[in-house]
Amino acid sequence: MKQLIKLRVNGEDYEAYVPVHKTLLEVLREDLNLTGTKHGCELGECGACTVLVDGEPTLSCLTLPIEIQGREILTVEGLAHNGTPHPLQTAFAELSAAQCGYCTPGMLISAKALLDHDPHPARDDIRQALSGNLCRCTGYSKIIEAVELAAERR
Amino acid sequence: MTDELTLIGKPLPKVDALGKVTGETKYADDLAMPRMLHAKILGCHYPHARIKHIGTARAQALPGVVAIITGADLPVKYGNLPVSQDETGLAGDKGRFVGDPIAAVAAVDEETAERAIDLIDVEYEELPAFMSVEDVLTKEGEPIQDYGDQGNVHKMVALEFGDTESGFAAADYVREDTFFYQGNTHLPMEEHAVVAHYTADGKLTLWSSTQCPHYVHRALSKALAIAPSRVRIIATPVGGGFGGKSDPLPHEVAAAKLSMITGRPVKIALTREEVFYAHRGRHPVLMWAKTGVRKDGSITAMHFKTFLDGGAYGSYGVASTYYTGALQPVTYKVPTYKFEGMRAFTNKPACGPKRGHGTPQPRFGMEIQLDKIAEAIGISPVDIRRKFVVDENSYTVNHLRITSCALGECIDKVAAASGFNDKHRKLPFGKGVGLACSSYLSGAGLPIYWNNMPHTSVQIKIDRGGGVAVLCGSTDIGQGSNSVLAYTVAEVLGVSLDAIQLTVSDTDLTPIDLGSYSSRVTFMMGNAAIEAASKLKKLIMEAAAEKLQLPVEALAAKNNSIYCIDDERRSLTFAQAAQLAEAKHGGLGAMGSYTPPKLAGPFRGSGVGPSPAYSYSACVAQVDVDPETGEIKVEKIWIAHDCGRAINPLLVIGQTEGSVYMGLGEALMEEQDFRRNQHKIPSLLDYKSLTMMDMPEVETILVEPIDPEGPFGAKEAGQGPLLPVPPAVANAVYDAVGVRIDELPITADKVLKALALKAEGKEPRVGPKGVPSFVFPEPVRVEPHPQAPKLRGA
Numbered sequence: 001m002k003q004l005i006k007l008r009v010n011g012e013d014y015e016a017y018v019p020v021h022k023t024l025l026e027v028l029r030e031d032l033n034l035t036g037t038k039h040g041c042e043l044g045e046c047g048a049c050t051v052l053v054d055g056e057p058t059l060s061c062l063t064l065p066i067e068i069q070g071r072e073i074l075t076v077e078g079l080a081h082n083g084t085p086h087p088l089q090t091a092f093a094e095l096s097a098a099q100c101g102y103c104t105p106g107m108l109i110s111a112k113a114l115l116d117h118d119p120h121p122a123r124d125d126i127r128q129a130l131s132g133n134l135c136r137c138t139g140y141s142k143i144i145e146a147v148e149l150a151a152e153r154r
Numbered sequence: 155m156t157d158e159l160t161l162i163g164k165p166l167p168k169v170d171a172l173g174k175v176t177g178e179t180k181y182a183d184d185l186a187m188p189r190m191l192h193a194k195i196l197g198c199h200y201p202h203a204r205i206k207h208i209g210t211a212r213a214q215a216l217p218g219v220v221a222i223i224t225g226a227d228l229p230v231k232y233g234n235l236p237v238s239q240d241e242t243g244l245a246g247d248k249g250r251f252v253g254d255p256i257a258a259v260a261a262v263d264e265e266t267a268e269r270a271i272d273l274i275d276v277e278y279e280e281l282p283a284f285m286s287v288e289d290v291l292t293k294e295g296e297p298i299q300d301y302g303d304q305g306n307v308h309k310m311v312a313l314e315f316g317d318t319e320s321g322f323a324a325a326d327y328v329r330e331d332t333f334f335y336q337g338n339t340h341l342p343m344e345e346h347a348v349v350a351h352y353t354a355d356g357k358l359t360l361w362s363s364t365q366c367p368h369y370v371h372r373a374l375s376k377a378l379a380i381a382p383s384r385v386r387i388i389a390t391p392v393g394g395g396f397g398g399k400s401d402p403l404p405h406e407v408a409a410a411k412l413s414m415i416t417g418r419p420v421k422i423a424l425t426r427e428e429v430f431y432a433h434r435g436r437h438p439v440l441m442w443a444k445t446g447v448r449k450d451g452s453i454t455a456m457h458f459k460t461f462l463d464g465g466a467y468g469s470y471g472v473a474s475t476y477y478t479g480a481l482q483p484v485t486y487k488v489p490t491y492k493f494e495g496m497r498a499f500t501n502k503p504a505c506g507p508k509r510g511h512g513t514p515q516p517r518f519g520m521e522i523q524l525d526k527i528a529e530a531i532g533i534s535p536v537d538i539r540r541k542f543v544v545d546e547n548s549y550t551v552n553h554l555r556i557t558s559c560a561l562g563e564c565i566d567k568v569a570a571a572s573g574f575n576d577k578h579r580k581l582p583f584g585k586g587v588g589l590a591c592s593s594y595l596s597g598a599g600l601p602i603y604w605n606n607m608p609h610t611s612v613q614i615k616i617d618r619g620g621g622v623a624v625l626c627g628s629t630d631i632g633q634g635s636n637s638v639l640a641y642t643v644a645e646v647l648g649v650s651l652d653a654i655q656l657t658v659s660d661t662d663l664t665p666i667d668l669g670s671y672s673s674r675v676t677f678m679m680g681n682a683a684i685e686a687a688s689k690l691k692k693l694i695m696e697a698a699a700e701k702l703q704l705p706v707e708a709l710a711a712k713n714n715s716i717y718c719i720d721d722e723r724r725s726l727t728f729a730q731a732a733q734l735a736e737a738k739h740g741g742l743g744a745m746g747s748y749t750p751p752k753l754a755g756p757f758r759g760s761g762v763g764p765s766p767a768y769s770y771s772a773c774v775a776q777v778d779v780d781p782e783t784g785e786i787k788v789e790k791i792w793i794a795h796d797c798g799r800a801i802n803p804l805l806v807i808g809q810t811e812g813s814v815y816m817g818l819g820e821a822l823m824e825e826q827d828f829r830r831n832q833h834k835i836p837s838l839l840d841y842k843s844l845t846m847m848d849m850p851e852v853e854t855i856l857v858e859p860i861d862p863e864g865p866f867g868a869k870e871a872g873q874g875p876l877l878p879v880p881p882a883v884a885n886a887v888y889d890a891v892g893v894r895i896d897e898l899p900i901t902a903d904k905v906l907k908a909l910a911l912k913a914e915g916k917e918p919r920v921g922p923k924g925v926p927s928f929v930f931p932e933p934v935r936v937e938p939h940p941q942a943p944k945l946r947g948a
Contacts, residue, residue: 019265029184033186034177035177035184036177036178038181038344039345040344040426040838041426041839042425042426043837043838043839045426045838046343048343076175076176076177077177079176080176088175089172089175089176090175093167093168093171093174093175094167095804096171096634096804096805098171098175099632099633099634099812100343100344100391100394100631101174101175101393101632102181102393102394102632103343104174104175126846128847130846131846131847134843134845136340136341136812136815136843137343137394137812138808138812138815139813139814139816140815140844140846140849141811141849141851142808142811143846
């Protein structure tokens with residue numbers, strides 16, 4: 001069964017006519033062409049697909065769009081402001097916190113949620129907040145350092 | 155050239171970093187095309203079964219299904235190694251593991267394809283399954299493959315360098331141990347994906363998350379019987395590889411075939427479960443090690459036997475088998491050495507190359523055994539290693555050439571930084587430190603398929619605005635090869651990074667690079683890039699010298715300018731000089747190539763192990779073991795890595811920390827395990843890997859001897875630092891609670907079991923009891939290299 005879904009993503013309104021069981025991850029990537037949000041499992045296990053819904057980190061692979069119509073969704077494409085990267089993006093780039101880069105959009109989104117709630121988190125708070133995002137390349141340390149650098153600069 | 159480097163050695167951001175942090179980077183599954191079909195693969199339901207019949211009528215009748223293929227459509231065998239041509243994309247005669255691809259459906263969308271897969275009717279005849287090396291050696295039944303050394307034994311190797319019998323006779327202390335290194339998988343965050351498009355002009359283009367587009371090119375051309383000129387492979391930015399995307403894989407072949415049949419673009423994106431089946435990961439290796447030493451700890455003889463559980467296909471397995479015996483003599487002086495190895499076919503996903511390819515397993519055994527020996531003869535774990543490090547510019551007993559080696563300095567630095575000597579056997583019960591070292595290749599010295607051509611080439615073109623187009627087949631899998639390519643060319647030409655425009659990993663456009671494996675790219679591509687850039691620099695400098703009326707030697711190139719060293723006002727911009735050179739010579743373009751020196755020894759099997767340079771690592775792990783629960787907390791890792799010159803220390807540290815992370819995963823929790831003939835845990839939740847909460851602090855120390863043949867003196871960084879981590883952890887656990895866990899992963903239950911044995915007064919050890927009584931062939935006896943360490947008094 002298909003249904004017209006209205007979504008507000010990165011401050012813009014979108015409409016999509018999609019099967020109701022299609023996940024937010026699929027709709028973002030396949031119907032709205034916002035492919036910055038990644039998938040690593042489609043089972044809520046890796047955090048790669050994390051987006052913000054009304055500021056809260058949310059696994060888009062476990063979310064049905066119909067549940068979140070009208071709410072503010074933020075994806076990695078919405079992090080930069082008028083082409084200027086978010087401080088987290090700059091810090092991740094500078095410190096090589098992105099190696100293959102595949103977990104990076106989800107990491108950035110989880111980190112943004114953290115910094116929005118707690119502008120100067122302790123290292124353990126960063127670990128806690130990002131522990132649901134798996135990365136196989138970096139060993140995590142550069143990611144932690146990048147979040148700290150971004151927090152310093154904000 | 156290495157004086158006053160502008161870019162090399164600087165902690166610069168990667169050239170593709172912004173694309174990755176903004177979501178702009180397009181990975182394979184981010185691609186979509188008009189009329190694109192989505193395909194799904196049907197995996198075999200049994201570990202070993204003849205396929206009697208595949209009925210596709212019900213699936214074909216489903217609205218939206220466009221094409222269905224089975225093994226009958228893909229009869230031609232291919233494989234990465236010339237000696238292991240045993241794959242067809244979709245298995246025709248029989249399935250060889252649960253999940254082995256046997257059919258594929260292309261449909262208008264993924265959901266339809268998935269429903270169609272369930273409507274395919276397969277009639278199987280179950281065959282006896284071989285799930286372990288032991289099964290292979292004891293069970294009757296039809297062999298899994300129709301080739302190999304005997305039955306399900308895929309490969310047997312036996313080599314002896316010098317007289318190990320005399321070596322052991324000369325020893326004051328000899329020790330035999332058995333170890334087991336559990337198999338594990340790469341687990342890249344990006345699930346493999348491919349888009350294939352066969353266009354009306356008969357050209358097949360593939361966009362794929364592969365580490366080795368050249369090998370996919372060769373395999374597809376063969377499997378689909380298309381001229382290589384009609385096949386184009388574009389490696390999309392790879393979202394993690396670690397060796398898992400080095401083979402041409404079934405989904406690539408299936409997507410290509412489906413596109414040829416339908417004339418439409420076809421995408422296959424593997425699910426996470428399917429990624430576990432694609433595998434090609436770490437071989438489970440059971441091993442026996444015997445080492446003899448004199449009282450001072452110097453090694454007189456070493457003998458290794460390895461048993462590799464290979465899975466259902468050959469993959470790189472023949473090379474993996476040799477690698478379990480190749481690099482033991484590259485760290486400490488070994489005057490006599492014997493190696494026997496075998497790989498068995500089993501009904502599981504094929505094993506292959508994972509970070510360290512076949513060398514972490516024996517390194518685990520060797521470094522634990524040295525720790526045991528050191529204790530037995532009463533010398534420190536530092537001394538037994540430090541005093542016998544191989545010499546620079548020497549050879550090993552098995553004919554491997556060593557150039558630069560700073561392992562001694564690595565051991566000194568890591569021991570000092572960690573306070574090892576003050577902690578070892580001195581910390582309170584429950585806390586401990588362990589040391590281990592290792593070595594790894596900077597690229598395989600010989601190609602996978604025999605030929606005399608370069609291993610890589612780089613092409614450069616310079617335009618009239620001073621833009622520099624650089625083309626190379628190298629593939630960035632996150633390790634930063636694109637950045638290394640850009641830094642190298644920019645450094646030589648004296649231009650800024652924004653002048654560089656890269657085109658990489660596209661078999662139509664870019665000169666061949668063999669791929670991102672064996673830690674070869676920086677070393678080989680870097681040298682090719684220097685050669686290409688130097689050719690063009692010569693033309694540009696000559697043209698500038700003529701214009702400035704100065705000798706070429708009086709000029710330097712830096713910051714987009716060609717200037718007089720003694721009077722910087724006399725200068726031209728790089729673009730001006732390039733225009734003058736173009737006017738003089740015609741369009742500016744050049745190629746550079748790299749071929750490793752001839753390094754193979756005079757014996758069969760000498761092709762695996764040689765490398766133009768070896769990296770070295772030393773690692774100290776500090777652990778806290780809870781004797782009540784057996785839980786291990788790694789408190790800190792210190793690692794010193796001899797990478798030659800660090801082209802970009804930031805990226806080298808990133809590779810080192812990533813290697814430590816992956817080594818800790820293998821040491822503590824990761825396992826590709828099977829239960830009732832099936833993969834036990836094909837999900838990211840159940841396949842345990844370290845999260846940010848689990849990862850300890852890592853202190854990385856870079857040791858940078860300038861390698862005589864590396865680009866700007868560089869060696870490898872991406873794989874070597876993984877190797878010492880698991881044995882360092884095992885040695886630290888022993889130091890903490892006095893139990894030996896001689897198998898990976900080292901889990902709490904094993905620690906508890908060993909502690910219970912200790913309390914009962916039994917040998918406080920968990921590990922394999924022995925190895926099978928397998929008869930290896932008579933070893934090929936090889937005279938040690940004349941410049942190898944000598945057995946004293948022999």
